[in-house]
Amino acid sequence: MRMAAISTGVSPCLQYRHFSSTRFSFLVRAASSTASIPHQPPKTPLLSNHRIALEDKTSLIMKGYLEWSKDMMIADGGPPRWFSPLDCAPPTTIDNFSPLLLYLPGIDGLGIGLIKHHTRLARIFNMWCFHVPVTDRTPFSELVHLVETTVRSEHHRSPRRPIYLLGESFGGCLALAVAARNPHIDLALILANPATRLHESQLQNLIMLLEVLPEQLHPSMVKMLSVTTGVPARVAVTIPGSGHPLQQAVAELFRGDVAFSSYLSFEQENDEKETVIYRLKILKSAAAFVNSRLHAVKAQTLVLSSGKDHLIPSLEESEKLRRMLPNCEIRKFNNSGHVLLLEADFNLVTVITGANFYRRGRNLDFITDFVPPSTSEFDRVYQPYRWMEVAFNPVMISTLENGNVVRGLTGIPSEGPVLLVGYHMMLGLELVPLVSSLWYERKIVLRGIAHPLMFKRLREGMMPELSLYDDYRFMGAIPVSASNFYKLLSSKSHALLYPGGMREALHRKGEEYKLFWPEQSEFVRMAARFGAKIIPFGTVGEDDIGQMLLDYDDLMKIPFFKARIADLTGQVEKLRNDTEGEVSNQDVHLPIILPKVPGRFYFYFGKPIETEGKKEELKSREKAHELYLEVKSEVERCLDYLKEKREKDPYRNIMARLPYQATHGFDSQVPTFDL
The missing domain is CATH 3.40.50.1820 (Alpha/Beta hydrolase fold, catalytic domain)
Structure with a gap:
């Protein structure tokens, strides 16, 4: 060296x-x-x-x-x-x-x-x-x-x-x-x-202790101190149990003494003591x-x-x-x-x-500064969410370009730009199964266009720490904006878009599987500009895992929750202020949901809709709106298909799936309805 x-x-x-x-x-x-x-x-x-x-x-x-x-x-x-x-x-x-x-x-x-x-x-x-x-x-x-x-x-x-x-x-x-x-x-x-x-700190107490110890005890204390000061080295340890803080600190130091004693490089104890005290x-x-x-x-x-x-x-x-x-x-x-x-x-x-802390220039660029995860990194981040795979056992169905419906995600194009447009389930529960399935089955990094609340706060308040969303940002989520959408498609990425946004993910009672899309097209002409393939999709299953007890309308009738909703909403950037209709209702709240014995999640990806070569045609607002309505209609068709087909799934309930998984392994794909 x-x-x-x-x-x-x-x-x-x-x-x-x-x-x-x-x-x-x-x-x-x-x-x-x-x-x-x-x-x-x-x-x-x-x-x-x-x-x-x-x-x-x-x-x-x-x-x-x-x-x-x-x-x-x-x-x-x-x-x-x-x-x-x-x-x-x-x-x-x-x-x-x-x-x-x-x-x-x-x-x-x-x-x-x-x-x-x-x-x-x-x-x-x-x-x-x-x-x-x-x-x-x-x-x-x-x-x-x-x-x-x-x-x-x-x-x-x-x-x-x-x-x-x-x-x-x-x-x-x-x-x-x-x-x-x-x-x-x-x-x-x-x-x-x-x-x-x-x-x-407890280290300050240890320094004072070293200064008053009798000379004959200096070598032992120095060896313990050397572990934490790094002379000769140090290692992270976790001390179980409880006790006096100073005792814990000494225990942490002493625990590494035997392991490191053979690496002491000083010939005399006085040199060792002098170095530790100096440091x-x-x-x-x-x-x-x-x-x-x-x-x-x-x-x-x-x-x-x-x-x-x-x-x-x-x-x-x-x-x-x-x-x-x-x-x-x-x-x-x-x-x-x-x-x-x-x-x-x-x-x-x-x-x-x-933490979105990596950048190559003066300002963070969510596209060019994104670091694709390695397999081991993705595994480590996904590990806390693996329970969802067992609990919800998602069924994936996709459509090939020739119109054939197949199990799995074969119908998702490998090369971008690809824009997945679909229904946003309550609280976004479909995100983890969707992103992880595309990664493990196709090695596709799906980059979600997300609400600003995952990236910044306008002020302090009751909103959870931003660290709660680190895993989503690590997997590629970016804040919604026209410029980010443009850059994402221009980089030939696989993008995920929910036109219904927060209003869809925080819907009311009886609004399951209802789309709350803006009246005007927001993505068609941008997709056509880069020749992106649009894949409409639907996902169902939220009503099989929980029953909503109190929705937004109920909470707003209770003064405590009304004040809390106002505080939460004031902490984040509000979107679609200039949009008419229900989609503009962006109040941040957490509905009260009663869990059920888990059912199953189902995903259906429709036939890819080509926009390549249609850039000039789709400059027309009328033509773009026609394609927009076609995509929306296809998402609704996917939802209806899944709601009908899941009735014929013998393994829809977890109690039916568990015996099969116990016999075939929890990583096995549990059968479902016939296509």
Whole structure:
């Protein structure tokens, strides 16, 4: 491995120094100006003999982390430096198109805390990692200057691209400090349990404990402290049970002591103690530095906070940062510990993309900045919804271009642009089965055109956190707008459109399977402009899983619910203000529904309607409206077909399906009616 370095406090007369270890070869260049900052750090091989799905192999991850930590901790006398671990990443993807991500590590300074995520991050970022050698004593202010110099240099090279600063714990302080000093640069901050609240943390108590312990007890306490400071390394653990917070913190530290003891790289306990105490002091100064400058941070920020962080009050700190920073969102991981990035079930790329936090330019483009999911990423996101597959066991029927009706989704064209237009079931319950079936059966990413409430709030209130919709955004949902619709079809995507929108998804009693479409066409001419195939579809089954007790009309008669509906509606952007008819009723509410023993969902996709070659013809409002009514009529026909056919399904009720699934497996396709 070769590392290019940014150094500080090193004689400018010393041009190069070379250090070797059993696994690495470090090339350290002394620096006295910004010219020494590498335009691209040398690629560093990461477990080159074990490239097989490292993020899914926890034992390999931790083994690699420990071994790499051991080598990285060898005292080479070098200064802080940048390195890139992405020798296996596609150069065109990283160097030419993707934004730069600078990883700023925790108090360990090793720079390898993203080992679990390197391969996936390589798909979307040009990534550099900051390494501060164990024996380095660079003050916090100079570390800020080093990172800042790199940020300014890279911004000068690519002023239209954002620079991501991913700061973990101590690195979060470093990222905030750089952002506070450079408000004119387009920075995107990702802060994982930032250590900006050290004065209220259990770590502060441990520091005080170390200072008053008798000398003979220093080695044991230092070894425990070293686990959390990263000297020699650290690992995420979850402490079961309850107890005194300080006891939990000590337990968390002590739990890793045996595993890491063989990796201690200091020859003398005094050196070890000196390093740990120094790192804790620099953490204290970093927190103080940043807290006095938070008002100056203007950067877009995403805070990742753990609910079982026994070292720092991360949940409380994330809320404080959201209040203080002008453009800040938080994502909470209630069952995670302090070292979130190393936990086996945590996927950083999924979190970033689900939060719509990934962009290649100054502004987010929902089309060009979309990152298609990998199979493993989709599986992980879909896992919490698999119960729907068992409970509702959806039946999929599609129509081929020759008019033949077949089971499955063969009738959906593989090549876009394709526009699926259909009925929106109560609360959008059909979305998960629809999107997942297209993915697993056809490997098609269906991008839904969604209500703005999934993307932003006009003000604070009783609406749920935006994180509730992360999975939908991860799967490709975009906010409804003419420009987004245009871009989606121009990119030859598979788009999902519900003309009935929220009014259809929040219908009243007795309005099941009734369409609430606008009087005028909204999509036909746009589809014709790009020659998109329009596929009308219907879906039924909502009345087999629940009975509506109180609908919108009922709730508006109750003062408490009426006030709540007004509050919810005021928090989101209202659509179709200029539209006449029921479709313009966009009040946000949650009807009261009594669950039933689950029935079954049915999907019927009609014959694709061609618009290619009809661009000029459909410029006529009359012709476009005729096609619009044809699509609407076909959706209604699909609904009527399904309502009639499901009466002949012997497995319509879950009680009939369960014996079949128990015998044939829950992943088997349960029979249904004859076509």
